[in-house]
Amino acid sequence: MKLLIGLLTAALLGPVPAQAPAARAPAPCRNPPAPGQPLPDGAPRDPMIARLGLERAWELATGAGITVAVVDSGVDGNQPKLRGALAAGFDFVASQTPPGWQRVAGGLGDCGDNGASHGTAVAALIAARANDDDRVVGVAPGATVAPVRFVDGIDNAAPEMIANAIRTGAELGQVLNLSFAVPVDRPVIRDAVQYALSRNVVVVAAAGNESSGGDEKFYPAAYPGVLAVAALKQDGTPLAQSNRGDWVGIAAPGEGLTAPVSGGGYAGVSGTSFATALVSGVAALVRSRYPAMPAADVVKRLTATAVPLGAAHDDRVGAGIVDPFGALTVLGPALPAPSASGAPAPAAGRVRVLPLPDTGGGVAERWGSLLGIVGILILAAVLAYLGRLAWRAARHRRTRPHPGRPTDDPLDPPDISLA
Known part of the structure; x- marks a missing residue:
């Protein structure tokens, strides 16, 4: 099975020469990422669509009307799969004057992560459009992404800058994707996450890729109220480097994913950052279908419908692998108030589940x-x-003993006992 998936991944990406990078945003990046590769003409559809059951989920919701704020390295606005998917965002740039950083309008242009296209891949896994090629599509292709970019990289960002980027993201979207992890509990970052939760924002964060044994926590994923995401290998087992702990809430595929990246092409990506993007996409689907549902109930719904991978809750995978269709259809206390007809009131344009006729x-x-x-x-x-009783009485009269006839008439069997 792994061999088949490996061959499919190779077919999707193929040994095709890289395209020239697209034009970038005015704000310069210190370490711009390398461009991706185009999909070969004969490449099949991304198996992740079938693996997560997205075709069925899209009959109910596509994420339309929901904005996912992505606090990351920025998003390449020239990536064709993100055409029509991006909202106005912001840049955070280091400054020599207090408070040590500036926030300016921007967000476009991927400043990369050690030469890799990080923010664009995360945004595309969430909301890439089919456009003229539906072989690679985001989990929530109707959602909008608002990019919040660290121009100099998150590794060089002070805690106060990170905290303000989180607050900015919380003001831009109904779902907040935080595909980064730090091993220190910074009060200013904790307060920023609490601010996002107080605004009824679903906060989804990466568990991190430090291969921890479960004794240490990573933030912001480990903060209360945040949905911490672990990563799975292609065979469904936990990714070796995915951090573990009782604070991990859910898991998603995180190995060999095909993602649109900076420069207009595609690349294979792995890690909890990209598993987090998939879960953020599912959160956008749920918020689109149930717009009145509180953020805390969205998180409960995602974990309650996750497919367990062994124990009911495991430090490596949390509640299990995310299930988009289950999260959109499960019945329970997290459903919104029913409409006058008795059925949940879906968002406009969605498939409506009608109640049985009341006769x-x-x-x-x-x-x-x-x-x-x-x-x-x-x-x-x-x-x-x-x-x-009448039948037995008649038979008794018919079968009374006669001279010369045995009393144990085989035509009159004993009563059957229901044991």
Whole structure:
């Protein structure tokens, strides 16, 4: 199976020469990423679409009307798969004057992560459009991404800058994707996450790729109220470098994913950053279908419908692998108030699940119908019992002993005992 998936990944990417990078935003990047590769003409559809059951999920919601703020390295606005998917964002740039950074309008242009296209891949896994090629599509292709960019890289960002970027993201979207992890609990970052939660934002964060044994926590994923995401290999087992702990909430595929990247092409990506993007996309689907649902209930819904990978809750994978269709359809207390027809009121343009026709009256009429049915059954049982007694009496008269006939007539068997 792994060999087949490996061959498919190779077919999707193929050994095709890289294209020239697209034009970048005015704000310069210190370490711009290398461009991706185009998909070969004969490459099949991304298997992740079938693996997550996205075709069924898209019949119910596409993420339309929902903005996902991506606090990351920025997004290449020239990536064709993100055409029509980007909202106005912001740049955070280091400054020599207090407070040591500046926030300016921007967000476009991927400043990379050690030469890799990080923010663009995250944004595309969330909301890439089909456009003229549906072989690679984001989890929520109707959602919008608002990029919040660290121009000089998050590794060089002070805690106060990170905190303000989180606050900015919380003001831009209903879902906040934080595909980074730090091993220190910074109060200023903790307060920024709390600010996002207070604004009814679903906060999804990467568990991190430090291969921890579970004794240390990584933030912001480990903060209360944040949905921490672990990564899975292609065979469904935990990715070796994915951090573990009782604070991990859910898991998603995080190895060999095909993502649109900076420069207009594609690349294979792995890690908890990209598993987090998939979960953020599912959160956007749920928020699109149930716009009145509180953020905390969205998180509960995602974990309650996750497919367990062993124990009910595991430090490596949390509640299990995310299930988009299950999260959109499960019945439970997290559903919004029913409409007048008795069915949940879906967002406009979504598939509506109609209730069964109500052929009866109120509660009294329905109880009356039920009692009538029970009465008929009791009457039938009584008549059957009386008929049995009459039949046995007749047989007794027919089979009374006669001279020369044995009393153990084989035609009169004993009563059957229901053991």
